[in-house]
Amino acid sequence: xxxxxxxxxxxxxxxxxxxxxxxxxxxxxxxxxxxxxxxxxxxxxxxxxxxxxxxxxxxxxxxxxxxxxxxxxxxxxxxxxxxxxxxxxxxxxxxxxxxxxxxxxxxxxxxxxxxxxxxxxxxxxxxxxxxxxxxxxxxxxxxxxxxxxxxxxxxxxxxxxxxxxxxxxxxxxxxxxxxxxxxxxxxxxxxxxxxxxxxxxxxxxxxxxxxxxxxxxxxxxxxxxxxxxxxxxxxxxxx
Numbered sequence: 064x065x066x067x068x069x070x071x072x073x074x075x076x077x078x079x080x081x082x083x084x085x086x087x088x089x090x091x092x093x094x095x096x097x098x099x100x101x102x103x104x105x106x107x108x109x110x111x112x113x114x115x116x117x118x119x120x121x122x123x124x125x126x127x128x129x130x131x132x133x134x135x136x137x138x139x140x141x142x143x144x145x146x147x148x149x150x151x152x153x154x155x156x157x158x159x160x161x162x163x164x165x166x167x168x169x170x171x172x173x174x175x176x177x178x179x180x181x182x183x184x185x186x187x188x189x190x191x192x193x194x195x196x197x198x199x200x201x202x203x204x205x206x207x208x209x210x211x212x213x214x215x216x217x218x219x220x221x222x223x224x225x226x227x228x229x230x231x232x233x234x235x236x237x238x239x240x241x242x243x244x245x246x247x248x249x250x251x252x253x254x255x256x257x258x259x260x261x262x263x264x265x266x267x268x269x270x271x272x273x274x275x276x277x278x279x280x281x282x283x284x285x286x287x288x289x290x291x292x293x294x295x296x297x298x299x300x301x302x
Contacts, residue, residue, distance in 0.1 A: 070139040075102035076294035077287060078140025080131050082147055083111045086224050087232045091267030093146055093283055098266070101291055104140050106131045113226050117149050118195050125153055129160045136163055141294045144287050148261035149196065151204040166290045169259055169283040170204035176257050176281055177207075184256030187211040187248055189241070189272070191222050191262040211255055213248035215240050225264050234267075241268045242275045249276045257281065 081094055088094040096103065108131045111124050121128075128150070132143050142164040143157065151168035158165040170188065177186045188206075190196045193214030201210055215222050221237035223229065249255060260269060260282040273280040 070137070072104065072139035075104045075139060076141040077101070077291050078104040078106065078132070078135030078138070078143045080128055080135070080143060080145040080150075081105055081107045082113055082116060083107055083109050084113055084225075084228050085230060086113075086228055086264075087230075089232070089234060089267055091269075091284070093144075093263045093266065093287070098284065100288070101295070104135055104138055106135045106138075113147070113228055116147050117192050117226060120152060121150065125156055128153055128157060132157060132161045132165075136161060142166065142290060144283070144290065146263050146283075148190070148263060148283070149200060151200050154203050164290070164294070166286060168200075168204055168261070169263070169281065169286050170200065170206055170261060172281050172286050173204060173206045173210060173259055176259065176279075180256040183254060185211060185252075185254050186257050186259055187213065187252055187255035188259050188261050189245055189248060189265065190214045191225055191264070192217065196261065211248070211252045213244055213251075215244045221264075225262070238268045238271055241265055242271050245272045245276050245280075249278065 079093060090097050092098060108127050110127060135143055143161055144166045148168040148170055151170050154167045157167060173186045188210055190212060191214065193212050196212055198208040201208055219240045220233045221240045224232040245258060257279040260280065263283040266282045266284045269280045269282050
């Protein structure tokens with residue numbers, strides 16, 4: 064058997080462009096390596112703070128994301144994702160510049176999931192900052208401009224810790240806030256038949272949200288596990 068090299072690392076097909084953040088990355092968060100059932104590569108994009116990416120649309124950061132993405136590919140990544148759903152704004156530009164499959168945001172799942180629902184059912188987006196998630200973010204992800212959106216409270220423990228880039232997070236309070244936001248979302252939008260979590264930091268609470276609203280809940284975890292399965296298909300099926 065002859066094999067060919069060319070990459071400094073192998074075995075990790077997914078590269079993750081990380082925000083420049085210090086808040087706690089608990090299990091389930093995509094920035095915690097134990098979250099993934101497969102190895103991943105990480106690259107921090109310096110200067111890409113949560114507030115700058117979410118509330119300032121990542122202004123001035125595109126070239127930094129492109130450069131970091133190219134480093135991930137040189138290190139062995141076959142596909143690239145990011146650690147913030149608001150980076151759907153960079154989907155087209157990153158895909159064009161990097162030349163590999165790019166999945167910037169969990170929001171890219173919305174059009175597909177909506178096709179799976181019964182007639183009249185809609186996908187709702189639960190986000191960390193509803194007022195900052197614009198029709199431009201939706202358009203770049205392929206979502207309808209009138210897609211229902213709800214957010215966690217901006218003065219709550221969850222949003223404050225993530226967007227404020229704080230060193231501590233009250234996990235149980237963050238869990239309750241995301242669950243409560245989802246319950247209210249379902250009550251105010253009874254046509255919502257599934258929820259997509261925009262925020263990658265909401266993944267640890269996805270099961271609690273699903274149990275509370277009794278609706279399918281999709282996230283960056285569901286998206287990237289699917290994404291990786293195409294980059295590295297399984298070989299160990301039994302016959």
